[in-house]
Amino acid sequence: MQVALVTVGDELLAGDTANTNATWLAGELADSGVTVARVLVVPDEMAAITENVRAYSDTYDAVIVTGGLGGTPDDITMAAVAAAFDRELAVDELARADVEETLDAIAGDYPDIDVDVTAEATIPAGARPLLNRGGLSPGCVVENVYVLPGIPGEMKTMFADVADEFDGDTTARYLYTDRPEANLIDPLTDAQSQFDVRVGCYPDRDAGHNRLKVSGEDPAEVDAATEWLLVEAGASDDPDDVERVRAGEE
Structure with missing residues (x-):
């Protein structure tokens, strides 16, 4: 099995944040006999994410994308991945319920938090949602592309839920x-x-x-x-x- 890693974020390219996600994922995949064929860092730009996700999806058995999930203006990964497969964005009800449950659980600690639940629960239409047991923003699986959060703790927790889908002979x-x-x-x-x-x-x-x-x-x-x-x-x-x-x- 050959996998490509696409890590999204201007902060990675600027050197403001170390790309520990790629290093950690590469190690986990290698331990499972998977060959990591490419590791790519792209900026928070729609075209860059879309073009590379589309190309890598065609070339490799699977693609893991990390970063760019959430509600800030630079969080465009879901829209870019949807565009890579010519899909619309849609609210996933399972993701919505999970976001609402998480917000209820943290309401006491963050009474003034203002989250657009609909936006948080929006993923490419027809995608399989990946619930965020370590945070708020859900990930998803679109065809052979796995979209995970950029926050390392959340990424590791979500990857654990799909780790058995990655297996190789190396x-x-x-x-x-x-x-x-x-x-x-x-x-x-x-x-x-x-x-x-x-x-x-x-x-x-x-x-x-x-x-x-x-x-x-x-x-x-x-x-x-x-x-x-x-x-x-x-x-x-x-x-x-x-x-x-x-x-x-x-």
């Missing part, structure tokens, strides 16, 4: 070596030519080692490539081994 193993990255070019190239895997090298200056990631859809190939690299790249599957060798303990 498996990965991690190795560690203190060999310089330049000395790893040949063994890593050879591993990718001999086995049906992808191999990435990620230097960790603070830890004093390089982390190797071996991934693929055939667990046997991943295991074979891993065993090969343990020898040819002088690697270990335990980062502590690298520290012990460097300290002269082995």
Whole structure:
């Protein structure tokens, strides 16, 4: 399964807010064997959201969109996603009931809150609503596009409700070596030519080692490539081994 992530927000592009949603979602999806094929940040602009959601929906198995839900003028994600599928916006009664229930629950803490319930409960016509158990604004699923809030806590809670809809066959193993990255070019190239895997090298200056990631859809190939690299790249599957060798303990 291949998934694209579209994170919406001028604040992300300006560097005012770290894009932790994309990082967290990528990790969750990878743990489920899903390949995250694209991560895109777009501004709070109708055309940018609509065009990219439409294109990614056609290209990948699923698209997850985060951000731009709510009642402020820059919250245009629902309208943009609706436009991507040539759908009108419509009030979803299940979403409306959930918004009203949430407002009743917080009325004592926020007695002066002024929320347009109809606007909050409006999603693309025919979409499946995703109730916001961590906040107010609902998300939705339109065809293969999942629309989630941008607030990290709300996004994580809502994703938990649909997480079992994301499943893939990619498996990965991690190795560690203190060999310089330049000395790893040949063994890593050879591993990718001999086995049906992808191999990435990620230097960790603070830890004093390089982390190797071996991934693929055939667990046997991943295991074979891993065993090969343990020898040819002088690697270990335990980062502590690298520290012990460097300290002269082995």
